[in-house]
Amino acid sequence: MSAATENREIVIIGGGIIGCCSAYYLTRHPSYDTSRxxxxxxxxxxxxxxxxxxxxxxxxxxxxxxxxxxxxxxxHADLAKEHGGKDRWGYREVSCGQLIGTGRPLSDKKGASGAESGSSVSLQKRSAAAMAKLKAAGIPSDLDWFAPELLKGYDSMSDPGETAQVHPYLFTTSMAKLAEEKGAKIVLGSVTKIDQPDNTVKSVTYTEKESGEQRTIPATDVIVAAGPWTPSVLPEAPISNTRAHSVVIRPTRPVSAYTLFTNIAIPGNFDPSKPSRPTVVAPEIYARPDETVYCCGEGDHSVRLPNTTAEVEVNQESCQDIINQVGSVSDELRDGQVCARQACYLPTVSTARGGPLVGHSGTKGLYVAAGHTCWGIQNAPGTGKLMSEFVFDGNAKSAKIGSLDPRNYM
Ligand SMILES: Cc1cc2nc3c(=O)[nH]c(=O)nc-3n(C[C@H](O)[C@H](O)[C@H](O)COP(=O)(O)OP(=O)(O)OC[C@H]3O[C@@H](n4cnc5c(N)ncnc54)[C@H](O)[C@@H]3O)c2cc1C
Known part of the structure; x- marks a missing residue:
């Protein structure tokens, strides 16, 4: 009997984007059969x-x-086409570039046209002199939600076709739902043990979230996709973590489709409550099709990874720093409405090659799909498809990923 025709009890640990995409592609694999x-x-x-x-x-x-x-x-493009990702999870092609500018002090409440804040300024209202300045600095004319006098330059990193975006929460929850529709079962419970006698997986034990009861289910195949928590179930996995804060802002008016890496010089008199020396900050700023703008700051290691996602500590000051930084170059962001202040932990791989780890673990029936660093959203569908091939075909078919083999590291 081939691996695909046997009865299989496949367990995925972790309902982040990697676990959900793995569930999706397992239920779409040609060998998948709900009766077995x-x-x-x-x-x-x-x-x-x-x-x-x-x-x-x-x-x-x-x-x-x-x-x-x-x-x-x-x-990603195929999924968006098949399942209406444009409307369902905000998939769209987008421009990407690096924006260089100088932030104005927090006390400066003037808008780009010189008016007091609150009167949002669109490109149409800009003076010919401001427009000429933008053109000279190579700034695209539709990147009009930044104060022109504060911008120094723009380096295009890619045009639509080479860069796209999704709303990660909507994408991940959609993948989970689509997997459920084809028979996958989603259970809320925290895995405490993978039983693997004789180097072969046998069962998984977890604490059910609602009842707090301990349960054990049989397993022929286990995919560990617990992101930064992977070492808690697989201690030998060389995965660590970095916390990062982000905010979501509804700008004062809809803004053009750009994902921006920034380099903003912050003057010494930026925040009178926190006198400091001039510095440079680099928040990332992503306009989204739902008319919000996502902004994230740098990572930190000041608070250890908590036991669960629900216990992640959000430092309000770190969120405010991001809001102040992006607002220092954009009236639309400074005067917009802050919809979310949040933090999360990025999974990182503590090996020279950098990860992620995708494939067999060395124990029969145990696979790893973790350590996706800052490209887990981009690489999730590929990882999910490859995991379905490891489980049903025995090896990766859609890409050559020997360099990501977890056995190189564990
Ligand atoms: C600020 C920031 C911005 C980013 N931007 C981008 C971007 O623009 N593009 C991009 O490609 N990537 C981006 N990334 C990276 C991307 O978010 C991650 O690589 C990706 O989300 C990792 O997914 P995951 O499923 O491995 O982990 P997670 O999302 O952490 O999911 C792991 C899941 O496992 C669960 N879990 C943990 N332990 C257990 C257990 N014992 N039992 C059961 N479940 C368990 C957790 O509750 C969690 O839900 C960004 C990351 C950060 C921090």
């Missing part, structure tokens, strides 16, 4: 409660690792 194959996804707290629901959502042909990016970028 059971797919159970165990999520400790909430689907997309971690980084997968709080990330930016940029997809790029130039992301890394190159072994998985082209496959995954294409699968």
């Amino acid at each position: 194959h059971k797919v159970t996804l165990l999520e400790a707290t909430e689907i997309a409660g971690g980084a997968s629901g709080k990330a930016g959502g940029l997809l790029a042909q130039w992301a890394y690792p190159s072994s998985i990016v082209p496959l995954s970028y294409k699968l």
Whole structure:
């Protein structure tokens, strides 16, 4: 009997984007048969409660690792086409570039036209002199939601076709729902043990979220996709973590479709309550089709990874720093409405090659799909498809990913 024709009890640990995409592609694999194959996804707290629901959502042909990016970028486009991703999870092609500017002090409440804040300024209202300045600095004319006198330059990193975006929370929860529609079962419970006698997986034990009761289910195949928590179920996995804060702002008016890396010089007199030396900050700013703008700041290691996504500590000051930084170059963002202040943990891989780890673990029936660093949204569909191939075909078919083999590291 081939692996695909046997009865299989497939358990996925983790309901982030990687676990949900794995569930989706397992239920779409040509060998998947609901009469013989059971797919159970165990999520400790909430689907997309971690980084997968709080990330930016940029997809790029130039992301890394190159072994998985082209496959995954294409699968994102295919998924959006098949399931109406444009409306369902905000999939769209988008421009991407680096914006260089100088922030104005917080006390400066003047708008780009010189008017007091509150009167939002659109490109049409700008003076000929401001327009000429933007053109000279190479700033696209539709990037009109930044104060022209504060901008120094714009370097295009890619045009639509090479970069796209999704709303990560909507994408991840949609993948979970689509997997459920084809028979996958989603259970809220925290895995405490993978039983693997004789180097073969046998069962998974978890604490059910609602009842707090301990349960054990049989398993022939276990995919560990617990992001930064992966070492809690697989201690030998070389995965660590970094916390990152982000905010979502509804700007004073709809803004053009750009994903921006920034380089903003912050003057010494930026915040009189916090006198400091001039510095440079680099928040990422992503306009979204739902007329919000996502902005994230730099990572920190000041608070250890908590036990669950629900216990992630949000430092309000870190969120306010991001709001102040992006507002220092844009009236539309400064005077907009802040809809979310949040934090999450990015999974990082503590090896020279950088990860992610995707494939067999070395124990029969145990696979790893974790450590996706800052490109987990981009690389999730590719990872999910490859995991379905590992489980049903025994090896990866859609991409050559030997360099990501977890056995190289564990
Ligand atoms: C600020 C920020 C911005 C980002 N922007 C982008 C971007 O623009 N583009 C991009 O491609 N990537 C981006 N990323 C990276 C991306 O968010 C991550 O790589 C990706 O979300 C990781 O997904 P995951 O499923 O591996 O982990 P997670 O999303 O952390 O999911 C892991 C899940 O496992 C569950 N879990 C943990 N332990 C257990 C257990 N014992 N039992 C059961 N369940 C368990 C957790 O509750 C959690 O839901 C960004 C990340 C950050 C932090």
